[in-house]
Amino acid sequence: MGRPIRTRRQATLASLAAELGVSRTTVSNAYNRPDQLSPELRRRVLETARRLGYPGPDPVARSLRTRKAGAVGLLLTENLSYAFRDPAAIGVLEGLALACEDAGVGLHLVPASPGREDVAAVHRAGVDGFVVYSVPDDDPHLAAVLQRPVPTVIVDQPRVEGVDRVGPDDAAAITGLANHLVELGHRQVGVLCMRLARERNDDFASVPRQREAHFHVQRTRLAALAKAFEAVGVDWASVPVVERFEHTVDDGASAARQLLDAYPQVTALICTSDILALGALAEADRRGLRVPAELTVTGFDGIAEAERHGLTTVHQPVLDKGRAAGKLLLASAEHGAPRVITLPTELKVRSSSAPPRTAEQMWFGP
Amino acid sequence: MGRPIRTRRQATLASLAAELGVSRTTVSNAYNRPDQLSPELRRRVLETARRLGYPGPDPVARSLRTRKAGAVGLLLTENLSYAFRDPAAIGVLEGLALACEDAGVGLHLVPASPGREDVAAVHRAGVDGFVVYSVPDDDPHLAAVLQRPVPTVIVDQPRVEGVDRVGPDDAAAITGLANHLVELGHRQVGVLCMRLARERNDDFASVPRQREAHFHVQRTRLAALAKAFEAVGVDWASVPVVERFEHTVDDGASAARQLLDAYPQVTALICTSDILALGALAEADRRGLRVPAELTVTGFDGIAEAERHGLTTVHQPVLDKGRAAGKLLLASAEHGAPRVITLPTELKVRSSSAPPRTAEQMWFGP
DNA sequence: TTGAAAGCGCTAACAG
DNA sequence: CTGTTAGCGCTTTCAA
Numbered sequence: 094m095g096r097p098i099r100t101r102r103q104a105t106l107a108s109l110a111a112e113l114g115v116s117r118t119t120v121s122n123a124y125n126r127p128d129q130l131s132p133e134l135r136r137r138v139l140e141t142a143r144r145l146g147y148p149g150p151d152p153v154a155r156s157l158r159t160r161k162a163g164a165v166g167l168l169l170t171e172n173l174s175y176a177f178r179d180p181a182a183i184g185v186l187e188g189l190a191l192a193c194e195d196a197g198v199g200l201h202l203v204p205a206s207p208g209r210e211d212v213a214a215v216h217r218a219g220v221d222g223f224v225v226y227s228v229p230d231d232d233p234h235l236a237a238v239l240q241r242p243v244p245t246v247i248v249d250q251p252r253v254e255g256v257d258r259v260g261p262d263d264a265a266a267i268t269g270l271a272n273h274l275v276e277l278g279h280r281q282v283g284v285l286c287m288r289l290a291r292e293r294n295d296d297f298a299s300v301p302r303q304r305e306a307h308f309h310v311q312r313t314r315l316a317a318l319a320k321a322f323e324a325v326g327v328d329w330a331s332v333p334v335v336e337r338f339e340h341t342v343d344d345g346a347s348a349a350r351q352l353l354d355a356y357p358q359v360t361a362l363i364c365t366s367d368i369l370a371l372g373a374l375a376e377a378d379r380r381g382l383r384v385p386a387e388l389t390v391t392g393f394d395g396i397a398e399a400e401r402h403g404l405t406t407v408h409q410p411v412l413d414k415g416r417a418a419g420k421l422l423l424a425s426a427e428h429g430a431p432r433v434i435t436l437p438t439e440l441k442v443r444s445s446s447a448p449p450r451t452a453e454q455m456w457f458g459p
Numbered sequence: 460m461g462r463p464i465r466t467r468r469q470a471t472l473a474s475l476a477a478e479l480g481v482s483r484t485t486v487s488n489a490y491n492r493p494d495q496l497s498p499e500l501r502r503r504v505l506e507t508a509r510r511l512g513y514p515g516p517d518p519v520a521r522s523l524r525t526r527k528a529g530a531v532g533l534l535l536t537e538n539l540s541y542a543f544r545d546p547a548a549i550g551v552l553e554g555l556a557l558a559c560e561d562a563g564v565g566l567h568l569v570p571a572s573p574g575r576e577d578v579a580a581v582h583r584a585g586v587d588g589f590v591v592y593s594v595p596d597d598d599p600h601l602a603a604v605l606q607r608p609v610p611t612v613i614v615d616q617p618r619v620e621g622v623d624r625v626g627p628d629d630a631a632a633i634t635g636l637a638n639h640l641v642e643l644g645h646r647q648v649g650v651l652c653m654r655l656a657r658e659r660n661d662d663f664a665s666v667p668r669q670r671e672a673h674f675h676v677q678r679t680r681l682a683a684l685a686k687a688f689e690a691v692g693v694d695w696a697s698v699p700v701v702e703r704f705e706h707t708v709d710d711g712a713s714a715a716r717q718l719l720d721a722y723p724q725v726t727a728l729i730c731t732s733d734i735l736a737l738g739a740l741a742e743a744d745r746r747g748l749r750v751p752a753e754l755t756v757t758g759f760d761g762i763a764e765a766e767r768h769g770l771t772t773v774h775q776p777v778l779d780k781g782r783a784a785g786k787l788l789l790a791s792a793e794h795g796a797p798r799v800i801t802l803p804t805e806l807k808v809r810s811s812s813a814p815p816r817t818a819e820q821m822w823f824g825p
Numbered sequence: 826t827t828g829a830a831a832g833c834g835c836t837a838a839c840a841g
Numbered sequence: 842c843t844g845t846t847a848g849c850g851c852t853t854t855c856a857a
Contacts, residue, residue, distance in 0.1 A: 197579075199583075201566070202565060216516070
């Protein structure tokens with residue numbers, strides 16, 4: 094509650110109409126179509142409403158009748174905290190919220206705990222459509238969303254046949270980054286990536302595991318990296334890839350540690366997110382490895398903190414991504430072909446990447 | 460849309476029941492009370508549902524019937540972007556989202572643009588209660604919320620008679636900070652504060668303006684500062700207070716510039732938020748003023764970045780604040796007295812505060 | 826301008 | 842375990 098005792102919803106539109114001796118239509122019009130009745134009558138209706146403590150038409154009943162909930166649902170998988178701690182996710186959320194605000198509709202965050210397979214929350218959400226942000230291919234909540242007879246837009250992943258999608262061209266984006274490293278001369282690289290499946294594996298990821306990853310984005314980026322490096326003769330099976338279930342700077346650091354401990358010869362650490370890369374930078378610092386002189390580190394996303402740290406990365410317009418998803422959903426006219434919006438990305442070469450130290454330099458110094 | 464042509468909601472619970480030759484109750488039970496019918500029958504119901512493309516009970520209709528929307532509304536005033544860019548606000552949002560997730564209810568962000576007085580969105584939101592986060596005393600959206608017959612919890616501000624509230628003890632918290640500065644010997648201080656009213660004033664704020672501020676938090680903090688400094692003989696009317704409408708690091712910097720240009724003798728800059736303080740720090744750096752040797756700067760909130768910059772500040776548990784608000788709202792049993800949860804705060808003395816330089820030091824160096 | 830009729834789709838007693 | 846009965850509170854043709 095919050096305020097003094099409030100008797101349970103006393104007045105309804107009907108009781109108000111009765112009190113006034115007019116029809117329900119008239120009262121309804123007083124609220125929804127002011128031009129449909131005399132100002133004088135309207136004033137009387139509203140005043141009586143105030144006197145009776147009638148709070149105006151019940152939003153749920155109205156929604157049932159109009160078949161419009163006035164809200165869009167947002168499905169974020171995994172612990173909500175990650176969404177609120179990753180600047181890239183916050184950017185998407187902000188963009189989406191902005192689009193909703195422009196349209197005057199609410200944004201309903203669906204409670205989707207990872208553990209509790211609480212698909213019911215999806216069924217219970219009174220919304221006109223869903224935006225699904227970056228979930229695994231086999232997410233049960235996503236399945237539940239797709240069952241609902243409302244429009245859906247997926248951001249980033251997964252790719253579902255026939256469903257609208259907004260996201261970057263991951264393969265192209267990371268290929269550009271890989272080419273940058275190839276041109277610099279890196280051949281001994283290592284990769285730090287985010288979770289590849291719903292089951293935890295804080296360890297090296299085998300090639301089959303990479304190929305079968307349940308997260309489209311990671312799968313695509315790894316595949317593109319493999320292709321780019323194999324094109325210059327690198328045997329991808331020999332490239333160490335370390336996976337982390339949680340997406341934090343600390344996990345990035347521990348992943349870098351695990352990788353560098355086992356493969357000290359690596360000259361470049363490619364991270365599939367800036368958060369992980371920031372951790373890698375911290376770990377390099379901890380072991381006294383100079384970046385980029387002794388180790389190149391790259392990220393992905395282009396968050397503000399990456400810029401402050403001079404991280405070479407791929408920037409993607411997260412705010413626009415969220416906004417585009419919202420607009421797409423809200424513009425959902427009946428349409429045939431699913432729509433796909435591919436956002437531009439930009440390679441940001443900064444001070445964390447440089448040519449690898451040659452063996453000679455290793456011995457005689459730079 | 461998103462997927463191939465989908466005929467408009469064909470099946471309903473009733474049509475399914477008819478098709479199966481059972482009553483609506485039975486179908487409803489198949490979804491909501493599995494233990495109320497034979498597994499065999501339930502299986503048949505669910506299978507037929509799938510065959511007919513029945514997506515399960517309509518959430519809005521269910522809400523109307525059960526009188527439970529399964530969501531709580533969140534009213535954030537002002538441009539949404541500020542909420543998503545202030546770490547303190549994000550923390551509150553995260554805590555609230557967590558509480559909602561625990562309870563399995565959705566979190567509905569109400570679109571409340573500052574300009575467009577779109578109070579309708581508040582009326583349209585199908586929610587079981589509202590959390591209002593930090594809005595001005597005279598916010599029309601808040602008024603609309605209080606009109607709705609659902610529980611409400613206010614976070615931080617304003618204080619409304621009879622409404623549940625969660626927040627820190629601002630006066631006590633900032634008094635602790637003021638005493639710290641007083642003990643260090645500061646008497647010539649300046650203040651950087653956030654907006655004091657809904658109309659913009661990016662300039663010095665007169666004492667009357669401070670006293671009549673429409674934002675309870677700012678008003679309280681300024682009053683407490685005044686009291687603490689007047690207690691040691693400082694004439695508050697002579698203390699410069701610069702106000703900024705927007706809450707960004709850049710605005711903090713420009714405010715600091717404006718203040719220091721006019722009052723170069725100031726030895727300490729008290730900022731009512733870490734964001735503003737971070738800007739002040741940047742400005743001090745820009746003009747070559749060493750902190751804390753030549754200028755003391757303090758903040759409020761205790762965000763992570765403040766810690767990285769060694770900012771002396773008052774820390775408040777923002778995540779707990781959001782979570783507490785959610786729990787309070789969701790626990791809303793009928794109750795008499797409004798509840799108030801006061802969160803603990805902690806003065807964090809770090810490296811941005813030190814005794815003021817004496818005149819002697821000014822001439823002869825430290 | 827105003828009113829009467831007809832549900833939107835579902836759940837909750839309660840009785841069988 | 843299943844069905845019958847009654848609305849939840851509102852909007853919306855269509856007439857008057």
